[in-house]
Amino acid sequence: MIDPVSLSIRRFAPGPRDVIAAAALEAPGAELQRSLTLAPLDRRFIRAATVDLAGRTPLPSEWQAAQGKPRGEWIREFSSSFVAAECCYEEELFYFLLIDNFRPSTDAFAAIPQLLAGRKLSIREMLRQIVSSQFFNARNPGNDTFATVVLEQLLGITVQKEPALLEAAKRMYDGYPANVLGKSGSSQADFVRIAAEHPQSEPCFVERRFTAIFGDAPPKKRLAADSERLRNEPLSWPDLVAGWLGSLAYEQRVAQPRPKSDRVFVRSLYADLLGRVPDYQEFRRCRNALLALSDSRPLRSVLIKMMLDSGVADGALGNGATPAEQVADRFLHFLARPPTAAESSAFVREIEGGADARLVLRALLTHSEYQSY
Amino acid sequence: MDTPSLPSVTRRGFLQAGAVAASALALSNPLFAAPPVGALKTKRVVLVLFAGGVRSKDTIGTPANVPNLMRLAAQGVVFPNCAAANLGHYGASLSILTGVPEYMGIRENSRGFNPTIFEYVRKELKLPASGAWLSANNGSQGVNFAYGLNRGWGAPFGANVIDGEGIFNQEFREVLGQFGTPRADDPKAYAALNRLRGAIGDGVTGPALNDEVTAARVEKYIVDEITQSETVSLTGPGSGDAKALRIAGNILQIFRPVLSCVSLTNADVAHGSFNAYVDVIKRNDQELGRILDTVLGDAQLRDSTSILVLPEFGRDKNLNQRNGLDHGDASDELNKVACVAWGPDFKAGKTIATDCSTIDVCPTVCKLLGVESPLARGRLLPRLFS
Numbered sequence: 001m002i003d004p005v006s007l008s009i010r011r012f013a014p015g016p017r018d019v020i021a022a023a024a025l026e027a028p029g030a031e032l033q034r035s036l037t038l039a040p041l042d043r044r045f046i047r048a049a050t051v052d053l054a055g056r057t058p059l060p061s062e063w064q065a066a067q068g069k070p071r072g073e074w075i076r077e078f079s080s081s082f083v084a085a086e087c088c089y090e091e092e093l094f095y096f097l098l099i100d101n102f103r104p105s106t107d108a109f110a111a112i113p114q115l116l117a118g119r120k121l122s123i124r125e126m127l128r129q130i131v132s133s134q135f136f137n138a139r140n141p142g143n144d145t146f147a148t149v150v151l152e153q154l155l156g157i158t159v160q161k162e163p164a165l166l167e168a169a170k171r172m173y174d175g176y177p178a179n180v181l182g183k184s185g186s187s188q189a190d191f192v193r194i195a196a197e198h199p200q201s202e203p204c205f206v207e208r209r210f211t212a213i214f215g216d217a218p219p220k221k222r223l224a225a226d227s228e229r230l231r232n233e234p235l236s237w238p239d240l241v242a243g244w245l246g247s248l249a250y251e252q253r254v255a256q257p258r259p260k261s262d263r264v265f266v267r268s269l270y271a272d273l274l275g276r277v278p279d280y281q282e283f284r285r286c287r288n289a290l291l292a293l294s295d296s297r298p299l300r301s302v303l304i305k306m307m308l309d310s311g312v313a314d315g316a317l318g319n320g321a322t323p324a325e326q327v328a329d330r331f332l333h334f335l336a337r338p339p340t341a342a343e344s345s346a347f348v349r350e351i352e353g354g355a356d357a358r359l360v361l362r363a364l365l366t367h368s369e370y371q372s373y
Numbered sequence: 374m375d376t377p378s379l380p381s382v383t384r385r386g387f388l389q390a391g392a393v394a395a396s397a398l399a400l401s402n403p404l405f406a407a408p409p410v411g412a413l414k415t416k417r418v419v420l421v422l423f424a425g426g427v428r429s430k431d432t433i434g435t436p437a438n439v440p441n442l443m444r445l446a447a448q449g450v451v452f453p454n455c456a457a458a459n460l461g462h463y464g465a466s467l468s469i470l471t472g473v474p475e476y477m478g479i480r481e482n483s484r485g486f487n488p489t490i491f492e493y494v495r496k497e498l499k500l501p502a503s504g505a506w507l508s509a510n511n512g513s514q515g516v517n518f519a520y521g522l523n524r525g526w527g528a529p530f531g532a533n534v535i536d537g538e539g540i541f542n543q544e545f546r547e548v549l550g551q552f553g554t555p556r557a558d559d560p561k562a563y564a565a566l567n568r569l570r571g572a573i574g575d576g577v578t579g580p581a582l583n584d585e586v587t588a589a590r591v592e593k594y595i596v597d598e599i600t601q602s603e604t605v606s607l608t609g610p611g612s613g614d615a616k617a618l619r620i621a622g623n624i625l626q627i628f629r630p631v632l633s634c635v636s637l638t639n640a641d642v643a644h645g646s647f648n649a650y651v652d653v654i655k656r657n658d659q660e661l662g663r664i665l666d667t668v669l670g671d672a673q674l675r676d677s678t679s680i681l682v683l684p685e686f687g688r689d690k691n692l693n694q695r696n697g698l699d700h701g702d703a704s705d706e707l708n709k710v711a712c713v714a715w716g717p718d719f720k721a722g723k724t725i726a727t728d729c730s731t732i733d734v735c736p737t738v739c740k741l742l743g744v745e746s747p748l749a750r751g752r753l754l755p756r757l758f759s
């Protein structure tokens with residue numbers, strides 16, 4: 001029998017900074033009780049939290065809905081929303097590389113976000129369904145690939161350091177009696193069940209989601225506590241995330257801009273320019289093109305130009321009676337801050353010299369500041 | 374950027390010991406003598422991974438298939454006994470780029486642990502990313518070639534990778550169909566755009582591969598490629614490789630990188646059809662000829678550019694049941710490939726039958742450009758220099 005405690009567990013790509021300060025994660029945010037406005041500080045918070053929960057910047061209706069609500073209440077509501085559940089599901093599909101031809105297409109999978117949002121499906125059950133699906137099986141053919149990916153991605157185990165475990169898993173996958181992670185079985189289904197029920201499943205999931213939101217690994221004690229809570233209260237995921245976003249640590253994290261991934265960029269561009277979410281095919285086409293470059297920023301700029309040239313984004317060109325007001329309005333909308341005096345005068349000078357609204361917008365959107373949140 | 378440590382001390386020690394041993398051998402063996410320092414004319418290298426699994430008997434063994442490769446061979450050096458370092462496409466191509474026999478993980482979609490040729494060249498020559506390009510047809514794996522995870526090199530020294538099939542394809546055409554082809558920029562408006570961008574204050578969150586100016590140049594290049602070139606219209610079997618080669622030629626003219634690499638894959642169609650495989654070879658050779666013509670037709674490039682062409686491994690000796698060619702019979706046709714080297718510092722019209730390896734390409738290219746490749750385990754290609 002293999003002792004789960006002694007398994008070689010892979011950490012999820014901790015960032016260059018130290019792990020998040022445990023005390024700041026336990027402390028409530030300083031602004032939790034205050035009602036949200038569209039002032040720069042709140043804009044930045046709403047934008048960051050929406051990106052972290054929904055995988056994109058807010059839609060116009062979401063900006064509107066946030067105004068006037070106490071920050072804590074808004075966090076709790078948004079963490080429990082359908083869009084947050086949908087994003088969680090989509091991120092897990094991407095994590096398991098169930099995309100393009102391997103993307104689950106049955107009604108049962110399409111219903112998962114709704115079930116998650118309605119607290120009728122646990123994270124553990126979602127993961128079990130993903131890993132036991134025909135799509136996962138097709139994506140990971142053969143005993144070696146399947147067993148390796150399940151152990152690595154579902155449980156975070158470094159299989160190169162656990163050769164006996166991998167061999168046992170492969171035997172079980174092939175239909176032979178074997179003991180994996182301390183449990184007996186003799187089929188692929190047995191292996192999936194044993195892996196999905198393993199207590200390492202929660203910490204692995206919690207750690208990757210935490211790291212995605214904070215850009216850094218969670219403190220060990222907090223990881224253990226949150227994992228245990230998710231195991232004992234399987235439907236508590238939205239509450240757990242709300243706790244993270246309501247912390248002082250998250251307020252500190254929002255003050256440090258982070259780059260938008262290609263996926264976040266595509267969804268956010270549609271949200272910011274067209275006021276809507278891209279459908280899956282629109283999203284897929286743009287995402288796949290961006291993935292074809294080691295530095296996708298130039299192609300991001302091309303997408304921006306295409307949208308602006310086409311006229312479909314004219315609704316985002318902005319308002320303002322004077323050039324200075326137009327510039328201030330667009331800076332606030334797209335960069336979540338007012339322009340400095342120098343920026344304002346430079347932009348006004350170009351507008352008065354003939355630069356049109358599309359060119360102004362293109363400059364803002366193609367600048368590296370817009371590529372972060 | 375996260376840079377995990379090397380897998381283990383043992384492996385690292387093994388690699389370093391190998392590098393030291395290889396260096397010692399290179400110094401002691403006259404076959405592998407280094408070229409005279411300071412005497413090289415090469416300022417740019419074009420490295421073509423004529424990959425996807427290609428047998429020598431279907432290239433230099435059948436000159437009618439590859440008239441342009443034979444042009445290079447006639448004026449350069451052919452190494453017909455170049456041993457493949459790995460027999461999986463991704464690991465084998467990566468081995469050429471790192472100069473180390475690579476073992477890649479099961480998913481074969483992650484970065485290697487060794488520095489790539491791009492990192493060696495960019496770091497030592499202090500080149501911007503526009504100085505090292507990879508035009509790839511490797512799908513999502515292509516960007517992994519840009520750099521490895523060794524802490525001493527890594528992302529800051531990676532290549533600009535572009536996968537033409539990922540951008541200039543039907544999917545992206547549908548994006549064009551939705552929004553329309555972007556208009557070429559009016560020079561005055563473009564200048565104003567750059568002034569506006571330059572006026573936006575310090576909101577940068579971290580180092581990017583390309584600086585703002587280079588990123589703008591790449592952006593313009595992509596727009597020009599979409600609006601003004603024939604690349605988007607390349608279709609049919611082997612179009613991914615054809616695009617990769619066409620793009621490499623265009624990049625060579627526009628950015629004039631010190632190191633241009635092309636990574637091809639379409640020859641792997643051989644599993645199902647020998648004839649389709651030969652068609653890919655012929656089409657790729659045609660595109661290779663365009664690159665050669667570009668170099669020969671440009672006074673600045675002509676006397677300062679070296680071109681090296683090799684596949685990552687060969688293919689089986691005999692046809693399979695589908696009249697195709699797999700890669701797994703351990704034959705010489707699989708394990709040995711032909712490497713062709715052409716350039717101002719090389720011998721002309723020679724065939725060097727001495728055994729060498731695909732991992733020798735990385736240190737050879739580095740030497741040509743005057744940089745070291747300390748973790749590469751290959752040697753200099755033997756008797757190459759004139």
